[in-house]
Amino acid sequence: MKLLSVAIPSYNSEEYLGRAVETLLTGGEEIEIIIVNDGSKDDTGKIADAYQEKYPTIIKAIHQENGGHGQAVNTGLKNATGLYFKVVDSDDWVNENSLKNVLKLLRKMYDEKKELDLLIANYVYENANLNKQKAIDYKSAMPIDTIFGWDDLKHFKQSQNILMHSVFYRTQLLRDCNLQLPKHTFYVDNIFVYQPLPYVKTLYYIDENFYRYYIGREDQSVNEKVMMSRIDQQIRVTKLMIESTDIFAVSSKKLRNYMLKYLSVMMMVCSVYLVKIGTKESLDKKKELWNYLKTTKPMMYNKIRHSVLGYSMHLPGHTGHAIIKIGYRISQKIIGFG
Template sequence: MKLLSIAIPCYNSAAYMENCIRSLLPGGDEVEILIVDDGSQKDNTGEIADRYEREYPGICRAIHQENGGHGAAVNAGLREATGIFFKVVDSDDWVNKQAYVQVLNTLRRFVYGKDTLDMLITNFVYEKQGAKHKKVMNYNTALPKNEVFTWDDVKVFIAGQYILMHSVIYRTELLRDCGLELPMHTFYVDNIFVYEPLPHVRKMYYLDVNFYRYFIGRSDQSVNEQVMIGRIDQQIRVTKLMMGYYDVTKLQNKKLRRYMTRYLEIMMVVSSILAIRSGTDENMAKKKELWEYVKKTNPRLYIRLRFGFLGQGMNLPGKGGRQISIAGYKIAQKFFGFN
């Protein structure tokens, strides 16, 4: 059994996937790197995956499947994982070597110690193409550092500060026990990955290191604003799916309830902002339908989302409404890193 399984979803990723894989190799025999070739046809992604399996037997494994999208690739990695812990690293991203050592040391301590751990949280860095200053997402204001804690111990998340896929390493069995199965052929499912398991998470640990390097700047990336506008239907679909997993208004733990409600709020804001930025009547109608959907399916949640600070700005006319919309847009930018 491995200490950590790392899934790398790859789709026509030949131009950059080796940088990702090489950054993970220093984990050595304690780590398995699951290179998931998700039906790539335009380049030699599959051949690169096979080569690393040959060159690093017992560490790298190539998994080939028909194209099913990012979610299907994560699902495949989770199915095949033998590690006690599980992480996803996208093929155009990478990790910091020094922080990687600290992460593995921390995970190892829990495997051989008395405490169990459900989720390890680290910082990530926005590696924005062309940017001189690299923005770091850390959780110093929100989470206790270097100790095991529960939801009761969580402090204050500031606007735009959320635990994203880049931040988390889960206990593998927790993901399996909660039935995590990401939808196929759907973008933005990383939000489901960091949302659906949360009520099952009991013990957490925040390691204040800049581990994950999140690359943004390619014009074809899913977080490019124009790409996101073109995929607004996908964003809305994921938002509705997330609302269907739990009635968050009935969660017993107050801090967990608040955090998950705020996560849904930012999902509603992103969908609304994309509709507003598109400037089309068609997308504005989709925005209206989404808010009506929430109102119909969960009136209590609707009130919390609609009359929160950001929710008001997505639906108010005039200068005041636009100012709140702009504030929401800036928070959405920070959340997704889109430009």
């Protein structure tokens, strides 16, 4: 039995795939590594096949036509046999000692017959340009080393959103909530850490700097210029998140508030980039997005629109747009990817 399935969506990843795989291999036979070659045009597929041949009981190499990051995650989930499911991007890696501690914990949960829906660990920004690290932990937001529920959450700082880097889901839970990420769309990791949350009843936070998130490449999806060029995909993901869940049917008030805050940040990111683009078309798209939220989920719109973030996104004129940009710069520094 595999405790943990790790999907590695891989597209033209020949330069760095090996680092991700080698760090995960330290998990031994309790881990399943699913390399999804997403129609790569370099030697990614050959590297994946070589790993599968060398480690046939640990590694699966799956080849598909290019469908984007979300489709690669879907494929990984479809082929996962582990009790828990994790996504590690091909240019990232994990801390080997933290992996051993995570597997030890998951084994304990299994042996003691404790059903854990979501395990959360820390992640570390590895900035290639600045040669510096920034660890994101949840010590002030969650109980440590114990099973807890949403109502046990504390206050989340701006930097403490639950991201794809920090989560290990129970595999069956993802299937039960019918998670299906869209093809050929960037930023679907936001759906991955949003849509399943109402299905999560039990959580556990382990204070381990597990995931190493590599940032700083100019072609990365989180690069500001790249995000502006792909703003339509960011809008699409935000709309899918709006549609995915009736937040006001969520029983836990703390989870409801967290999800509203997360969606507020998504609306802010879209709004800021549309303002920064600054064309009539982009400003019309900003207006259309807010109208979409208003007509689709009016209660959600009222909550977000009248929050501090929502209010700031509607300040008029050049002064308002300048304040929006300044606010975004501050948030970048807080969050850590700027």
